[in-house]
Amino acid sequence: MQMREWLDHNDARPGEDDDRATGYPFGFMDEGAKREVRRSILKAVAIPGYQVPYGSREMPIARGWGTGGIQITLSLVLPEDVLKVIDQGCDGSVNAVNIKKFVQAVADVEITTDTRSATVIQTRHRIPEEPMTAEQILVLQVPYPEALREVEPSEAETRRMHAEADYSRMWLFLYEDIVKYGEISISYRFPVTVNGRYIMDPSPIPRWDVPKLHMADTLFLFGAGREKRIYAIPPHTRVEPLEFEDHLFRVEDFSGKVCARCGASDTFMDEIIDNEAGERLYYCSDSGYCDKRYGQCNNH
Amino acid sequence: MGYVAVKGGTEAIERACRLFAHERMKGESGPLEVKQVKEQLYLAVDRVMGEGGLYAPDLAALAFKQAAGDTFEASFMLRAYRATQARLGYSLPVSTERMRVVRRISSAFKDIPGGQILGPTSDYTLRLLDFDLLEDDDARRKAFRERLFADLPADAEIPGTFPKVVAILRREGLLAEAASMPTEELFDITRRSLTFPAPRNAALQTMARGETGGMLLLAYSSMRGYGNIHPILGELRVGYIPLTVPHPVTGEPYTIGEVKVTEAEVVARFEGKNGMPQFSLGYGLCFGQNEIKAISMAVLDRCTRSDQPSCPAEDQEYVLYHIDGIEAMGFCNHWKLPHYVDFLSDLDRLRKAQKIARQEECHADA
Numbered sequence: 001m002q003m004r005e006w007l008d009h010n011d012a013r014p015g016e017d018d019d020r021a022t023g024y025p026f027g028f029m030d031e032g033a034k035r036e037v038r039r040s041i042l043k044a045v046a047i048p049g050y051q052v053p054y055g056s057r058e059m060p061i062a063r064g065w066g067t068g069g070i071q072i073t074l075s076l077v078l079p080e081d082v083l084k085v086i087d088q089g090c091d092g093s094v095n096a097v098n099i100k101k102f103v104q105a106v107a108d109v110e111i112t113t114d115t116r117s118a119t120v121i122q123t124r125h126r127i128p129e130e131p132m133t134a135e136q137i138l139v140l141q142v143p144y145p146e147a148l149r150e151v152e153p154s155e156a157e158t159r160r161m162h163a164e165a166d167y168s169r170m171w172l173f174l175y176e177d178i179v180k181y182g183e184i185s186i187s188y189r190f191p192v193t194v195n196g197r198y199i200m201d202p203s204p205i206p207r208w209d210v211p212k213l214h215m216a217d218t219l220f221l222f223g224a225g226r227e228k229r230i231y232a233i234p235p236h237t238r239v240e241p242l243e244f245e246d247h248l249f250r251v252e253d254f255s256g257k258v259c260a261r262c263g264a265s266d267t268f269m270d271e272i273i274d275n276e277a278g279e280r281l282y283y284c285s286d287s288g289y290c291d292k293r294y295g296q297c298n299n300h
Numbered sequence: 301m302g303y304v305a306v307k308g309g310t311e312a313i314e315r316a317c318r319l320f321a322h323e324r325m326k327g328e329s330g331p332l333e334v335k336q337v338k339e340q341l342y343l344a345v346d347r348v349m350g351e352g353g354l355y356a357p358d359l360a361a362l363a364f365k366q367a368a369g370d371t372f373e374a375s376f377m378l379r380a381y382r383a384t385q386a387r388l389g390y391s392l393p394v395s396t397e398r399m400r401v402v403r404r405i406s407s408a409f410k411d412i413p414g415g416q417i418l419g420p421t422s423d424y425t426l427r428l429l430d431f432d433l434l435e436d437d438d439a440r441r442k443a444f445r446e447r448l449f450a451d452l453p454a455d456a457e458i459p460g461t462f463p464k465v466v467a468i469l470r471r472e473g474l475l476a477e478a479a480s481m482p483t484e485e486l487f488d489i490t491r492r493s494l495t496f497p498a499p500r501n502a503a504l505q506t507m508a509r510g511e512t513g514g515m516l517l518l519a520y521s522s523m524r525g526y527g528n529i530h531p532i533l534g535e536l537r538v539g540y541i542p543l544t545v546p547h548p549v550t551g552e553p554y555t556i557g558e559v560k561v562t563e564a565e566v567v568a569r570f571e572g573k574n575g576m577p578q579f580s581l582g583y584g585l586c587f588g589q590n591e592i593k594a595i596s597m598a599v600l601d602r603c604t605r606s607d608q609p610s611c612p613a614e615d616q617e618y619v620l621y622h623i624d625g626i627e628a629m630g631f632c633n634h635w636k637l638p639h640y641v642d643f644l645s646d647l648d649r650l651r652k653a654q655k656i657a658r659q660e661e662c663h664a665d666a
Binding site: 060062088097098105144146149150181270272 | 409410411412413418423424426427428463465468471472524525526527528569577611
């Protein structure tokens with residue numbers, strides 16, 4: 001849906017006193033709060049990678065359990081939306097189930113596990129394997145919005161560093177990492193430069209997913225409820241992982257690994273301890289994608 | 301005039317104590333049974349046992365009732381009661397692999413041998429006020445229980461033991477520390493005062509009876525960025541472990557009961573010691589079901605073993621001296637004691653200093 005269409009639609013929608021079974025307003029938050037979240041999103045889209053502070057509301061789900069993502073999702077969804085929620089790639093994982101239960105109770109949207117048919121996808125720590133389109137929004141839950149926290153604990157100081165694009169300590173940290181370990185040891189939450197300006201924390205997605213943020217068709221929204229920040233990567237924005245010419249960014253290595261269920265060899269894999277002897281099996285982390293492939297294989 | 305021990309003070313103090321007891325009983329509701337506290341406010345009871353350092357559910361429930369729900373006071377009473385009991389001996393070490401598990405999860409692996417056992421937890425509930433509870437009664441409870449147990453298979457098998465997730469990591473050489481019985485002599489923190497650096501077993505004992513909120517604060521400061529060690533929860537389990545003691549005459553091990561505990565093992569970022577990158581382990585264990593405390597303890601255990609402490613949560617002395625709720629609450633409350641003498645002495649110094657300052661001003665003006 002385009003922005004204009006969305007705004008018109010939203011105005012035409014019945015107000016919050018429509019008689020809902022739950023006794024809670026549509027989308028749980030009051031209209032003022034939802035508007036505040038949307039304004040923060042607009043600002044975040046206008047300044048890619050910049051963390052917009054906002055008045056994060058208390059959700060009936062604990063802080064650190066995706067409340068930032070939930071507030072974004074609740075401020076965006078309309079009754080006709082189709083929502084997919086994943087936790088570490090999986091639709092059936094506890095956090096995803098919990099959030100779906102809540103969003104359904106207060107916004108009554110249709111739920112899907114199919115990446116293609118969702119209009120909004122909320123995710124914890126993964127980006128779906130199937131490419132998303134310009135018509136879709138990916139909402140990422142963020143535990144640590146500050147990529148510089150690793151080198152500077154003080155928020156006042158990191159805000160100054162961002163304002164002045166003073167990123168020397170971050171680069172030094174990466175350099176020292178290489179000196180110590182032979183390569184950059186950051187595993188997930190790999191810092192990226194957005195639109196050539198802000199260093200940004202892409203949320204704890206694996207390195208595997210970082211390239212999907214670059215020049216994508218989709219709008220990425222990041223919500224950190226506990227830390228009260230919203231940021232965004234608009235479509236067609238440059239997103240570059242921090243790297244040196246002689247020490248390039250590398251994604252996780254799954255060479256030779258095949259999904260024990262659908263046979264995929266080009267996805268991010270979960271490692272499962274099969275038995276007490278410690279034998280390992282590999283499965284697609286993206287359970288919706290795995291289901292789809294598994295279904296196709298079995299129909300043919 | 302009831303505040304200080306001048307004339308009439310003793311009587312006023314007596315009445316203040318009685319008034320406190322009266323506050324609890326002045327309402328129209330019936331007396332709260334200790335059994336009700338134990339069964340229905342069991343998480344508070346667990347917390348009080350852990351912070352009081354005494355595994356005694358009935359006494360903890362009584363303390364919680366008597367303290368009108370103040371966990372600091374209740375833990376305090378329990379620990380004070382503990383001081384009245386003789387130290388009869390030490391129980392034998394027990395492997396938590398033998399735990400009768402009611403809950404057991406790993407966030408490091410999606411599936412683990414034995415499976416993820418979610419068990420009783422509020423983690424996945426929506427924190428919406430349940431107004432139905434306003435009308436809680438026996439009939440509703442009965443109906444709820446019937447619904448809950450209706451579709452359960454009667455012959456479901458429950459495994460006796462669950463393998464430890466970190467043991468698997470350890471076997472593969474991914475964990476730095478080997479699993480071994482401590483060789484050092486046990487440092488009994490209830491009998492000796494801490495010295496620094498404290499041996500790990502003393503640090504773990506201190507944290508096991510630390511105050512949940514205080515430990516959370518320090519662990520959270522690390523998680524947020526003041527010295528983040530990037531913990532991953534290798535395994536969290538809640539359940540009952542056997543309490544085994546050596547027979548006083550024969551020395552043979554005897555199991556005399558069981559204790560409910562929460563155990564957390566966090567795996568933290570590799571350090572590249574001895575040239576071999578590995579994970580390192582943080583360990584937390586406390587009485588009852590108190591997952592926040594067990595996880596905080598595991599994080600702090602790992603933090604305080606950093607080579608070069610860079611923040612409060614990594615400073616062993618800072619952590620161990622400040623997490624004891626009973627010591628902290630006592631000292632905080634002591635500021636309500638009369639300090640007239642001290643203050644008078646302070647006043648004297650201040651007045652003298654002001655006098656000197658004024659004289660200097662006069663001289664400067666002149």
